[in-house]
Amino acid sequence: MSSQDPIRNDPDSALSPAQLRVQALLRSTEAPAAREDFRIRLRQRFSSGDFEVGEDLRSSGAARPSPAPRSRWKLRYGVPLAAAAAVVLMFSLWNPGTTWEVMSVAANTAHVNLDGEEFSCDDLSLIQAALHPGCKIEVPEGGQIEILDQGKLVLQLNGSVAVTLPSLPFRWFGSTLESVFTGRGTLRVATAEQFAGTRYRLRSAGVDLEVTGTTFAVIQTEDETCICVLDGEVVATLPDGSKRSVSGGRRLTIRRASGQIEEGEMHPEERSQLRELRMRTDHIS
Amino acid sequence: MSSEKDPTHSDGVVVPGNGGSAPQAARSSASELAPPSREELLRVRDREEAALGRFFDRYFSHVYGLVRRLLRDETLAEDATQEVFLKVHRAIDRLDPERDPAPWLTTIAYNVCRDRWRSSADKMDRQSSSIEDQPGLSNRLGDSRSTPEEDALAHERQRLVQEAISRLPEPQREVVVLHDYEGMTHDEIAQMVGASHAAIRKRYSRALNALADLLKETLG
Numbered sequence: 442m443s444s445q446d447p448i449r450n451d452p453d454s455a456l457s458p459a460q461l462r463v464q465a466l467l468r469s470t471e472a473p474a475a476r477e478d479f480r481i482r483l484r485q486r487f488s489s490g491d492f493e494v495g496e497d498l499r500s501s502g503a504a505r506p507s508p509a510p511r512s513r514w515k516l517r518y519g520v521p522l523a524a525a526a527a528v529v530l531m532f533s534l535w536n537p538g539t540t541w542e543v544m545s546v547a548a549n550t551a552h553v554n555l556d557g558e559e560f561s562c563d564d565l566s567l568i569q570a571a572l573h574p575g576c577k578i579e580v581p582e583g584g585q586i587e588i589l590d591q592g593k594l595v596l597q598l599n600g601s602v603a604v605t606l607p608s609l610p611f612r613w614f615g616s617t618l619e620s621v622f623t624g625r626g627t628l629r630v631a632t633a634e635q636f637a638g639t640r641y642r643l644r645s646a647g648v649d650l651e652v653t654g655t656t657f658a659v660i661q662t663e664d665e666t667c668i669c670v671l672d673g674e675v676v677a678t679l680p681d682g683s684k685r686s687v688s689g690g691r692r693l694t695i696r697r698a699s700g701q702i703e704e705g706e707m708h709p710e711e712r713s714q715l716r717e718l719r720m721r722t723d724h725i726s
Numbered sequence: 727m728s729s730e731k732d733p734t735h736s737d738g739v740v741v742p743g744n745g746g747s748a749p750q751a752a753r754s755s756a757s758e759l760a761p762p763s764r765e766e767l768l769r770v771r772d773r774e775e776a777a778l779g780r781f782f783d784r785y786f787s788h789v790y791g792l793v794r795r796l797l798r799d800e801t802l803a804e805d806a807t808q809e810v811f812l813k814v815h816r817a818i819d820r821l822d823p824e825r826d827p828a829p830w831l832t833t834i835a836y837n838v839c840r841d842r843w844r845s846s847a848d849k850m851d852r853q854s855s856s857i858e859d860q861p862g863l864s865n866r867l868g869d870s871r872s873t874p875e876e877d878a879l880a881h882e883r884q885r886l887v888q889e890a891i892s893r894l895p896e897p898q899r900e901v902v903v904l905h906d907y908e909g910m911t912h913d914e915i916a917q918m919v920g921a922s923h924a925a926i927r928k929r930y931s932r933a934l935n936a937l938a939d940l941l942k943e944t945l946g
Contacts (some may be wrong), residue, residue, distance in 0.1 A: 459934075459935075459938045463934045466887060467891075467906045469883075470880075471797075471880075471884060472790075472907070473790070473791040473795065473884070473888060475807070480786060480790075483808055483811060487782045487814075488776070488779035490775075490815060646816075660944060
């Protein structure tokens with residue numbers, strides 16, 4: 442690269458008058474504006490962090506270009522789909538999944554926060570009654586709580602971990618539980634026998650995890666996210682979109698600032714902690 | 727911009743818009759506003775809801791404008807904008823509070839658009855049109871000159887310019903959008919898209935020639 446090259450320093454100086462006129466016209470136009478309802482919906486999701494992968498925020502009822510053969514599409518697929526949706530709705534109404542159960546709270550845990558409201562651990566039934574789909578649970582520094590989520594998986598929240606509870610799945614169909622892990626600390630997860638046929642997605646800073654049956658821990662610090670897997674397999678989706686599989690006995694550490702990945706044996710401390718959790722979970726089944 | 731100190735972010739992506747030959751008038755709206763303070767960006771990084779809302783307000787138009795110009799229609803642009811903010815939200819821990827986030831957002835938005843260009847759906851759409859297939863575009867733009875209302879004229883001109891840009895092949899379109907609307911120099915674009923400076927200069931020149939042909943009526 443030469444700083445003496447006049448065209449390099451000012452590439453527009455090499456343009457013809459016709460090209461300069463086009464350039465001026467381009468630059469005189471304002472940026473295209475987005476539909477306001479789309480902007481508002483996306484803003485709400487971005488600020489709250491309540492993103493659903495694949496969700497269509499564009500559909501709003503506002504005028505949007507729609508494909509021409511829509512009416513035929515409705516006739517061919519719309520009626521069967523509506524009927525199928527009605528059947529699914531009936532199943533879900535007749536057969537709601539089980540809800541949540543507080544399994545244990547460490548002695549040094551005086552309270553937990555549910556959706557920002559403080560609940561004393563003196564009366565666990567009040568905490569249990571307040572748990573609901575999408576509820577955000579926060580455990581104070583040094584505290585620990587274990588929750589049996591819908592009879593399918595055990596979530597053990599340690600330290601300053603905050604986790605949102607998944608929504609209720611359909612019991613009779615394979616379903617996906619999804620929750621979000623924020624804060625700093627260790628979240629341990631073990632799947633119960635009833636988990637079979639279910640997927641669990643855990644979104645955390647910089648990495649998304651998906652499991653179909655396993656015991657694992659996610660340790661989130663200021664700089665790193667570490668995944669330790671005792672048994673089964675965890676598929677991690679990294680910030681760049683690539684996927685890594687972490688199998689039993691292994692560890693994956695992601696340094697969030699640099700994106701650097703480190704793989705190795707799982708931490709010995711996590712091995713013993715997860716074994717204990719696995720044993721307690723096996724007793725549920 | 728604070729990015730003038732160092733042409734790269736910590737993740738190695740090119741930081742565009744740090745001076746050079748592009749005129750100040752060509753800078754995007756995000757570049758024209760002062761970047762958020764360090765304290766504000768720390769609040770964003772900590773995912774404080776109010777700070778995230780202000781961050782969104784500050785950069786939404788910048789992201790949408792860039793994506794809309796790079797992609798072919800509103801539906802694709804809305805999909806891509808949603809994906810950009812999802813990626814930003816997931817990677818917000820990597821936000822450097824010492825730097826203006828605009829170049830980081832530009833890079834994410836460009837990469838999302840590039841991924842969509844590579845998708846089979848967009849390829850099919852691309853094959854169906856070319857500059858030569860649009861003989862009526864410049865005539866329609868010429869007709870709009872007779873419209874009495876200034877606002878209507880400006881709106882129509884904007885629409886037709888956008889339509890003309892969307893007819894360009896992607897290599898030319900991205901150079902025009904990044905240079906004339908994002909204010910990036912040819913060197914910065916070359917680094918971002920992985921091409922030589924000479925190739926970028928040629929693409930830009932060809933793009934302007936193609937647009938001149940499409941828009942000749944309005945250019946007189």
